[in-house]
Amino acid sequence: MERLNGLARRLPTWVVYGLGLLPLLLLLWGAVAGGLGVEPVKAIEHRLGELGLQFLLASLAITPLRRAGLNLIRFRRALGLLAFFYISLHLVAWVWLDMGLRWTEMAADLVKRPYVILGMAGFAALIPLALTSSNAAIRRLGPQAWGRLHRLAYGAILAGLLHLALLSKVWTGEILLYWALGTLLLGLRLVPRRRSRRSAAA
Known part of the structure; x- marks a missing residue:
């Protein structure tokens, strides 16, 4: 785990943005090459929404991973903005x-x-999050108010999951997987943080 944390500390944030844009380039290439099937507009629309949901889930996974020992917190903003x-x-x-x-x-x-x-x-829930994603916004709002505001991400992920399920009408394995991940990530927010060893031993 320490090796992964060391690698994360050395990885520039712009790499995450660059990798995050690769799916868009692949989608555009597929559209130009005619590889999106008989309904390319629907394929583009669906893929963009799917990517947004994936990046939103990835951003919500940062906190549980940090609790588990993998610190990727410096990439959470990039993942949220990509979402x-x-x-x-x-x-x-x-x-x-x-x-x-x-x-x-x-x-x-x-x-x-x-x-x-x-x-x-x-x-709509994501708009204020994107507008307050800077360090200046954190200083202006204060860490506590900023943290409360960014809980809107929980509502956004629930709305996105319901949007996908109602749009698809059929609960495929893919949708079940998204719901399982979303439910797990939101459920982990209800688990209190472990106390430090010092306070536990007191």
Whole structure:
């Protein structure tokens, strides 16, 4: 574990951003090469949303991993911003590529399709997190207020999981895996941190 922590300390944050953008490049290449099937717009939209969910889950995994001894806390901001980036692109793909900027139809979908409402709610929850992802925001809000604000990520992940499940209509193995990971990561937040050895021995 110490070797992994040492490697994490030496790894520049920009590498995480660079690796995080690789799936987007692969998706664009697939679109240009015609390798996204008979419904490329749906494939792009789905993949972008899936990537956003994956990065959001990865960002939530940082704290449990830290408790287990693997300290990747310096990459949590990058993972969270990548999650917001892909979910934003997912929304843009729906608004522009899928719905063709037909605002009346989009408004109707917001009323009659619960998964659209959940997706919008999850995205809205991530906006203040992205806007306060800097060190300056932490200093301005204070660590405690900043921490409370960023608990919105828990609501965002629940909204994203429900959005995916209702959109798919069928509980595939992939969806079950996402739900298992999301439930585990949220459940671990309820487990109190272990006391230090000194306080335990007192």
